[in-house]
Amino acid sequence: MDKADVEKIAHLxxxxxxxxxxxxxxxxxxxxxxxxxxxxxxETNEVIPMSHPLDATQRLRPDEITxxxxxxxxxxxxxxxDTGLYLVPKVIx
Amino acid sequence: xxxKSLTELSAALQGRKISSEELTRxxxxxxxxxxxxxxxFITVTEELALEQARSADKRIAAGDAGVLTGIPVAxxxxxxxxxxxxxxxxxxxxxxxxxxxxxxxxxxxxxxxxMLGKTNMDxxxxxxxxxxxxFGPVKNPWDGERVPGGSSGGSAAAVAARLAxxxxxxxxxxxxxxxxxxxxxxxxxxTYGRVSRYGMIAYASSLDQGGVxxxxxxxxxxxxxxxxxxxxxxxxxxxxxxxxxxxxxxxSLRGVKVGLPREWYGDGLDSGVRAVVEAALTSLAGLxxxxxxxxxxxxxxxxxxxxVIAMSEASSNLSRYDGVRFGHRCENPxxxxxxxxxxxxxxxxxxxxxRIMTGTFSLSAGYYxxxxxxxxxxxxxxxxxxxxxxxxxxxxxxxxxxTPAFALGEHMDDPVTMYLQDIYTLPLNLAGLPGxxxxxxxxxxxxxxxxxxxxxxxxxxxFNMAHRYQQETDWHHFVPSRFAGQSETEQNDPD
Numbered sequence: 001m002d003k004a005d006v007e008k009i010a011h012l013x014x015x016x017x018x019x020x021x022x023x024x025x026x027x028x029x030x031x032x033x034x035x036x037x038x039x040x041x042x043e044t045n046e047v048i049p050m051s052h053p054l055d056a057t058q059r060l061r062p063d064e065i066t067x068x069x070x071x072x073x074x075x076x077x078x079x080x081x082d083t084g085l086y087l088v089p090k091v092i093x
Numbered sequence: 094x095x096x097k098s099l100t101e102l103s104a105a106l107q108g109r110k111i112s113s114e115e116l117t118r119x120x121x122x123x124x125x126x127x128x129x130x131x132x133x134f135i136t137v138t139e140e141l142a143l144e145q146a147r148s149a150d151k152r153i154a155a156g157d158a159g160v161l162t163g164i165p166v167a168x169x170x171x172x173x174x175x176x177x178x179x180x181x182x183x184x185x186x187x188x189x190x191x192x193x194x195x196x197x198x199x200x201x202x203x204x205x206x207x208m209l210g211k212t213n214m215d216x217x218x219x220x221x222x223x224x225x226x227x228f229g230p231v232k233n234p235w236d237g238e239r240v241p242g243g244s245s246g247g248s249a250a251a252v253a254a255r256l257a258x259x260x261x262x263x264x265x266x267x268x269x270x271x272x273x274x275x276x277x278x279x280x281x282x283x284t285y286g287r288v289s290r291y292g293m294i295a296y297a298s299s300l301d302q303g304g305v306x307x308x309x310x311x312x313x314x315x316x317x318x319x320x321x322x323x324x325x326x327x328x329x330x331x332x333x334x335x336x337x338x339x340x341x342x343x344x345s346l347r348g349v350k351v352g353l354p355r356e357w358y359g360d361g362l363d364s365g366v367r368a369v370v371e372a373a374l375t376s377l378a379g380l381x382x383x384x385x386x387x388x389x390x391x392x393x394x395x396x397x398x399x400x401v402i403a404m405s406e407a408s409s410n411l412s413r414y415d416g417v418r419f420g421h422r423c424e425n426p427x428x429x430x431x432x433x434x435x436x437x438x439x440x441x442x443x444x445x446x447x448r449i450m451t452g453t454f455s456l457s458a459g460y461y462x463x464x465x466x467x468x469x470x471x472x473x474x475x476x477x478x479x480x481x482x483x484x485x486x487x488x489x490x491x492x493x494x495x496t497p498a499f500a501l502g503e504h505m506d507d508p509v510t511m512y513l514q515d516i517y518t519l520p521l522n523l524a525g526l527p528g529x530x531x532x533x534x535x536x537x538x539x540x541x542x543x544x545x546x547x548x549x550x551x552x553x554x555x556f557n558m559a560h561r562y563q564q565e566t567d568w569h570h571f572v573p574s575r576f577a578g579q580s581e582t583e584q585n586d587p588d
Contacts, residue, residue, distance in 0.1 A: 049469030053525025
């Protein structure tokens with residue numbers, strides 16, 4: 001893991017990182033990836049990946065409206081709103 | 094009063110020996126006096142608690158009370174509680190007031206319980222020591238220089254110090270069982286899908302499961318019974334009947350086969366912990382169980398497998414915190430990207446960022462197959478190990494953690510040594526199995542738990558074995574002397 005790797009991952013993760021923290025991130029991530037490399041010893045060519053602990057699949061339900069509109073309630077938690085809208089910096093010039 | 098079990102408190106309430114309001118004031122007073130040194134609560138909901146207590150008293154007076162009506166409960170601050178600040182231990186949610194109740198919380202509340210407050214935890218449940226909380230570390234009630242374990246450290250410390258009769262917790266890789274072990278309380282992580290995750294703030298969705306931290310197995314069984322069951326709002330909750338755990342609590346253990354995973358009794362296990370666990374196994378043998386050696390050959394790969402899956406799921410789940418609709422927002426963002434990256438950098442702590450970064454890497458183009466997909470394949474092999482074990486035995490027993498509670502700061506500089514703490518607990522989350530930590534003794538004055546594991550949906554077996562063990566032993570009665578107070582029925586510090 002070098003500086004460019006860390007900066008690329010931070011961009012993908014949408015995290016600002018301080019230049020002074022890059023070396024520590026590189027070291028920590030390298031150590032974690034070393035730990036992860038232990039799995040290479042396991043032969044898994046014929047193994048089916050397991051994404052759910054009970055191998056369950058998504059349950060479907062009838063396509064009916066079950067939620068009520070709680071916009072005002074939800075907007076109380078928003079950092080910046082105006083007349084029912086969530087405000088962000090200008091996206092399109 | 095703080096030494097009474099749920100059943101005893103319930104009897105006192107129903108028999109009008111005490112009102113729920115008096116009981117609630119008693120625990121609020123203990124929290125006020127004693128939690129300053131522990132920091133086990135992030136928010137104490139005094140007014141709401143007294144209001145709920147008075148309504149519980151009305152139900153009791155009207156003869157409309159169940160066994161949990163009027164009982165004070167503390168909730169881990171990962172569960173959404175309507176109108177009450179829900180922080181998940183993070184600056185990101187410092188001012189977040191939950192718009193609804195988590196299903197688990199709503200179910201407990203409908204039985205008439207009283208919420209004392211929200212307990213401290215590792216930030217977004219990422220940690221094994223409670224030191225990553227934005228609201229400061231929790232101290233272990235047995236030794237203020239040591240960690241209570243994590244991530245449900247606040248719940249475990251609060252129950253251990255008798256600041257609450259019982260508490261909720263969540264467990265993604267050991268976050269109920271390890272703090273229960275470090276604090277001398279009884280904790281259960283149920284089968285994946287047993288308790289609804291709706292309103293339980295997500296860390297790793299295929300591993301997270303809500304559960305209980307209690308003084309004993311009987312109390313834990315009572316509360317889990319109230320929390321558990323299918324929920325239309327959580328498509329991963331499973332539609333199976335929830336048995337009445339109380340009816341099988343006292344069944345004989347004669348002939349029950351208990352498997353001992355040999356890989357868990359190797360070099361990594363502290364000798365003091367080993368001695369406590371082995372003594373507990375001898376006690377179980379005295380109750381008629383048959384001890385059998387078994388193997389879990391893929392044990393060495395559990396930690397890397399777990400951390401790839403947990404961090405990948407975390408990086409995806411935590412992408413919702415963008416500073417737009419809720420949560421922390423940075424000052425004066427230049428543009429939308431700046432808003433995202435600085436809000437997230439400021440709102441998340443170091444360990445959360447480390448896990449998001451690692452997970453993002455594991456899921457990124459070019460590395461997905463080698464890391465994430467590989468981990469999902471290894472996960473199946475680990476689950477298969479357990480499946481084969483449960484063809485031979487009814488329960489597995491072993492240590493909860495390699496050591497007793499470690500010192501504050503001891504593992505904070507090296508994330509990998511912190512991750513090794515979870516070596517005996519996280520395999521269950523990978524396989525979706527239920528597990529329990531039961532107080533089993535002390536090593537150099539620090540509590541040590543015994544881990545019991547059952548096959549999917551067999552929580553009743555765990556409660557039965559833990560309860561019978563607790564009928565024969567008194568480890569679960571020990572309370573740290575600072576918090577023991579006056580009592581004729583209970584013992585204090587073992588030292």
